[in-house]
Amino acid sequence: MSKTTSPVRVRFAPSPTGYLHVGSVRTVIFNWLLARHTGGTFVWRIEDTDRERLVPGVIETMRETVRWLGVEWDEGPEVGGPYGPYVQSERLSIYREHADRLLEEGRAYRCYCSPERLAELRAEQQRAGLPTGYDRRCRDLSDAERAELEASGTPSAIRFRTPLDGTTTMVDALRGPITYENASLDDFIILKSDGYPVYHFGVVVDDYLMKITHVLRGQEYLSAGAKDILLHDALGISPPVYVHLPLVLAPDRSRLSKRHGAVAALEFRDLGYVPEALFNYLALLGAAYSGDREIYSREELIELFDIDRLNPASAVFDHRKLEWMNGYYINHALTLPDLADRCLPLLRDAGLVTDETPREYVEQVVGLVKDRIKLLPEVVELTSFFFTEPSPAPDEIAGRRLTPEEALPALERARERLEAVTEWSDEPLESAMRSLAEELGMKTGALFMSLRVAITGRTVSPGLFETMRVLGRDTTLARLSRAVDALSGVAA
DSSP: OOOOOSOOEEEEOOOSSSOOBHHHHHHHHHHHHHHHHHTOEEEEOBOOOOGGGOOTTHHHHHHHHHHHTTOOOSBBTTTBOTTOOOBGGGOHHHHHHHHHHHHHTTSEEEEOOOHHHHHHHHHHHHHTTOOOOOOOTTTTOOHHHHHHHHHTTOOOEEEEOOOSSSEEEEEETTTEEEEEEGGGOOOOEEEOTTSOBOHHHHHHHHHHHTTOOEEEEEGGGGGGHHHHHHHHHHHTOOOOEEEEEOOEEOTTSSBOOGGGSOOBHHHHHHHTOOHHHHHHHHHHTTBOOSTTOOOOOHHHHHHHOOGGGBOSSOEEOOHHHHHHHHHHIIIIISOHHHHHHHHHHHHHHTTSOOTTSOHHHHHHHHHHHGGGOSSTTHHHHHHHHHHSOOOOOHHHHHTTTOOHHHHHHHHHHHHHHHHTOSSOSHHHHHHHHHHHHHHHTOOHHHHHHHHHHHHHSOSSOSOHHHHHHHHOHHHHHHHHHHHHHHHHHHHO
16 A cells, blocks of 8 residues: 555544544544645534434534544634535535436436335335335336426435446455445435435535545445445546545444443543543554554654554454553653643642642642542542641551550651751651651651651552652641641540
């Protein structure tokens, strides 16, 4: 397979009938990467002709999804462009013009069959165990029969006059030529009685008029590839390069669905994934770049991506691997100010910070826990003790290695020693506490655990002395004093 060198025109054309599944989002990413790799154009088009299945608000959610991932379109709704409008419901006269041309040339015909008749026909075929499809009842009506139906006002759709024999071949860039027997194909509708096109007719007309050079879409469209080629031939136009992308499957090789976890892109956002990680992960599904690397910047992906890197085999979506990648981005790829910006709304919603909380303090806190965060909301649990006062019980402060009576004098001495530390930073704090443990004849682990619980309320936290540094002298000493008071009440 040769590399793509000329600037391409690619499109993503969703139907607003539901959320963007991660498979669809990967299609967005692959199209956008190919456009950027070749210096081409990424077109966003809305295919809203399936009026019965439209879901209010979905278009806005789709836009929000794509923009959250950092993808912008070069032409399309809101942006405009030379080949608009980019919403199919605003292009009905264009489809009518092309359908009328096929009628005039005998490549299509009017079908007057009612929905009730078609439903009954399908039911009869199913009962008889026959393939379902239109029986071509209206294909060869006489002029008189057509005139009578027209005069009676019978609604009509326009069907394509599919060849009854021979073959039709589509060339897929990943799989090579795919040949279909025409005898197995239906006389499919191209324009419904309400004037709206069906999917295949609308995309063929739009792709041609919008000068789309490459169509990267899901493998599920392969089954109807013959329709695309037949329509191109009938309209006398050349087809684009077709690239049918492999399926995205669950780890058990079944179709990826909600039972396997999140599948909509915005679900991942709400769970705490960062867009950089999801973008990187999806760009790897079904594509091979270089060696065993898994972390790529967006600029690297743009440089490396091409059709010849795609694999026709199905790709497996692994939530655990994505979570690992998300943790990597949080810990290594995001700057601390950027990460703090993303954590602040979560901390604010949890009631841990306000507008008065010093920004520098928030950054220091987030910096201490970022290596433990795999999903952004985890920052709330990991950092809550930095913003709220812990109240550990005496037994918790003493821990498993000390009794409250043993812990009390140790923490009293620790408080005195810490009050004397002149430079409140990691090394002097650690040095003071290690020398104290030696003086007391205690294991450092026992003293440090008691200090940790007294100051944080937890047995697991970021480094004890880094935590003390960020909390500050006054807060650390105040918490130690409260712990001493709690132990005094038990030891008295």
